[in-house]
Amino acid sequence: MGIPHRLLGEDERLVLVLRRHVKTLFVPFVVFVVVVAVAVTLAFVTPGGGSQPWVWGLIGIVSSAIVLKWAVWPFLVWRHRLHIVTTRRLILRSGVFNRQGHDMPLSRLNDVSFQHTFWERILGCGTLVVESAGERGQLTLTDIPKVELVQRTLYRLSDEVRGRRGPDQVDEDLAERLDEEFDEEYQGPQGRREDDATT
Numbered sequence: 001m002g003i004p005h006r007l008l009g010e011d012e013r014l015v016l017v018l019r020r021h022v023k024t025l026f027v028p029f030v031v032f033v034v035v036v037a038v039a040v041t042l043a044f045v046t047p048g049g050g051s052q053p054w055v056w057g058l059i060g061i062v063s064s065a066i067v068l069k070w071a072v073w074p075f076l077v078w079r080h081r082l083h084i085v086t087t088r089r090l091i092l093r094s095g096v097f098n099r100q101g102h103d104m105p106l107s108r109l110n111d112v113s114f115q116h117t118f119w120e121r122i123l124g125c126g127t128l129v130v131e132s133a134g135e136r137g138q139l140t141l142t143d144i145p146k147v148e149l150v151q152r153t154l155y156r157l158s159d160e161v162r163g164r165r166g167p168d169q170v171d172e173d174l175a176e177r178l179d180e181e182f183d184e185e186y187q188g189p190q191g192r193r194e195d196d197a198t199t
Helices: 020-044 053-079 118-123 147-162 172-181 189-198
Strands: 015-020 080-088 087-093 100-105 109-115 125-131 138-143
Touching: 015 147, 020 053, 020 109, 080 147, 087 138, 087 172, 100 125, 109 147, 118 125, 138 147
Parallel strands: none
Antiparallel strands: 015 080, 080 087, 087 100, 109 125, 125 138
């Protein structure tokens, strides 16, 4: 997923890399389809549209502006907003041009809770609320895929960090569960180890 290894400390292992659930792209997709359909319809229905290039140009400019603002930009924002779980930290990175980041050590994690509506439960996503002992206190992450599994993973890793001895490692049972539950885009640590071994 293009995560630079320089983000990781010595002996720190990558566990999960998540983006917000793809349901957040539903409205931008609908906007794109509607704008393209309307633009094509107007181009062919407008009297003399085919013989007057300025009509095509005007339709193209307006359509492009709408698509860029309400379809392409939301996609770029979604693409560049990452939630990364390592054996030591919860790392947040966002921003298309200007980057923003926040790291939460798992050793400071006090509580992790989740909530999801009926429809979010069907789609397999929800809101994750992470509380830490730091200054910021509470962190709310929306549209997290497989939110229940992510919650349990954070709890388990934070417990391991507090009792950790030696190099960081991911419990084998947890690694298997993550690889079974997440697809290739949200690949768990076992699959990532296999990929590293082949490269």
